[in-house]
Amino acid sequence: MSGPQGSSEGGPSRAVLVGVDFGTGHSFDPTLDELALLASSAGDETVARVIARRSAPDAALFIGSGKADEVKALVVLHGADGVLFDQALSPAQQRNLERHLGVPVADRTALILEIFARRAKSHEGKLQVELARLQYLSTRLVRRWSHLERQRGGVGHRGGPGEAQIELDRRMLGERIKTLRARLEKVKRQRGTQRRARERSGSFRVSLVGYTNAGKSTLFNALVKAQAYAADQLFATLDTTTRSMYLEALGTSVSLSDTVGFIRDLPHKLVEAFEATLQEAAEADLLLHVVDASSPVLQEQRDEVERVLQEIGAGDVPQVLVYNKIDRLDPLPRQAHDWIERSPGHWVPRVFVGALHGQGLDVLRGLIARAASPEGLNPPLSAPSPDLTPESSLGSALPFPP
Template sequence: MSAPTLLVGVDFGLPHFDADLLELGLLAKTGGLRPVARLTCKRKAPDAALFVGSGKADEIKALALLHGAVEVLFDQALSPAQQRNLERHIGLPVNDRTLLILEIFAQRARSHEGKLQVELARQQYLSTRLVRRWSHLERQSGGIGMRGGPGETQIELDRRMINDSIKRIKERLVKVKKQRNTQRRQRDRRDTFNISLVGYTNAGKSTLFNALVKARAYAADQLFATLDTTTRQLYLGEAGRSVSLSDTVGFIRDLPHGLVEAFQATLQEATEADLLLHVVDAANPDFPEQMEEVRKVLQEIGANHVPQLLVFNKIDALDSEHFPLHLQDTYEWNGLPVPRVFISAQKGEGLALLRSALSDIVKETPPWVSPFESDPRGIDREYTGGVP
């Protein structure tokens, strides 16, 4: 049975603040939690001790008691000290967005590589929480001839064990990376054109992947439905050749940095692709912000130089007012026109047009460059709602 959870978000004046905590709610449900109440507040800066201040912490405690919540989940990352202080103040387990995403990744990883990457990120997160998890070991025993105490020694031992585990996992991931590089060199020798699907989580990448290559990759209307990279051959009749198509993990706002580091081997598919199919949820009013989050991660992993074809998905969910006049056009992004195709992967609409666009790109080297290279600051655009 899912645990009743109180969701908490703090608005620090940042443009991407989710006032309704909708995305956190989806994450919570994906992770097996049941949101029973939501609370938001505004602050200029985080409180050093309690993140939200003592008065708001009291309010959180009362609201959790009122709704029978057994856990409190914050939409922002908490420091180990803030997490420990909040748990003592509220009297309930307190977790943050970072841990929730790590738990979801741990539940969904299927391949050996994916499990290694998740375990690495979890161990790195855990290493900063040693004092919180083993606070009973902090008590020191005094006495003649004793320097420090057994508690300090035990924490140091735990930290050393975790560091050793992190080192072993990294070594195993290096081997996996070498294996992937060997596979890529074999594909390069066969003159394979490599395409990677990227995009915000739940934009419909796996649904599109299945529709294009008739695969059976897991696809669902939930966050992080796919974690492990899947690669299939896609035959393009107009180009008279096959291309390699890879489905990658979806991105999300405030993706834990440890996960970006841990998934370098998987995300390398995107960095070494010839083309990125950037799938966008056209029905989501926040799609410009989601595109910007994808841009940030692509830049962080070194894939900002790869040309893109924008695929605006889920047009079947658009009302007539926002339905596009043309299913193929260009999108002004960062001062450069980027080719765009509108589709519905679920209904099959626009797929023939997408295949044709891919064939044209494969037949002749695309003349455009990445919209991220010229201006690393991102998108300079005013968004007024709907699909532009």
């Protein structure tokens, strides 16, 4: 957790989770399951969950004093080391909550940034995460230097050592951010050179995108027989990996890239910092949009990925929807492939796979080969029957091949 130093026994930090429902128009997870997974990914143990309902955030304590007292009682009852909020907090709200609750407080943004910092392995990934964290930290300097706020000059003088320290720290952060941006711009140019080299070679570029923990890395490994790290956790991999994939139907190879996963309310600064990596998706010839078919909120996850793809300029790249983890469904989908309406009048192919056990991969390879051929992925002449496309049924006509 961003703040707690671990439990008193030296084990994982014990965290109370808090989510606030602000009504329609605001994303909200009533189970807080995703926040719990994020906490687990950061090494925290969830000991209690609190749901609040408000029409608007409280300016001082975000959840109001009454709910804050309820959270404080749970902190004491469970011996919690900190509190995690599912929404973003302002610096003042975070500072006030820490004073009121008596334990460190972190919001969703800080938690995601902490996980990214732990998972980044490549030089580029580390630069991107450091930039995002420093940009986040720069808004919270007043909290970090609150121990100096009472140090003032003499009568008639404003400011003092505390204010000077804040300005010094802000200037140092600004210089470091400027340096990181310059280094990432160099990385971006290098990636551009590599992409142009692949374009000159005529290589068809395929990128895996999708919500975090949808199984992208497992699918990547299955398609190219790679050994990229894959685990059943959020943000298991952050660094883009590119491999060559041979397609027997075409008698040639295509380039396949595995990219960082998306998540609801992904901090904008993180998207901005990962621009060089996400450019792989924006400049691909085909996106394999991997969806966890077993997720109870798969439509919301699909929509969030589509939103980020639009944000990074990849909204118009041709797609194949890959519904993964079908081995977790009962019954199995009764067809291997159909078409689904991505937007009004715009149909895209959908294929059902179980990457872990190799189910449906031949069908997926066939679709990739069709996309890379001169004919491309042409939708059916007439719109598919509506009864083949509902998310609830996951298709209905043909038997799924063994």
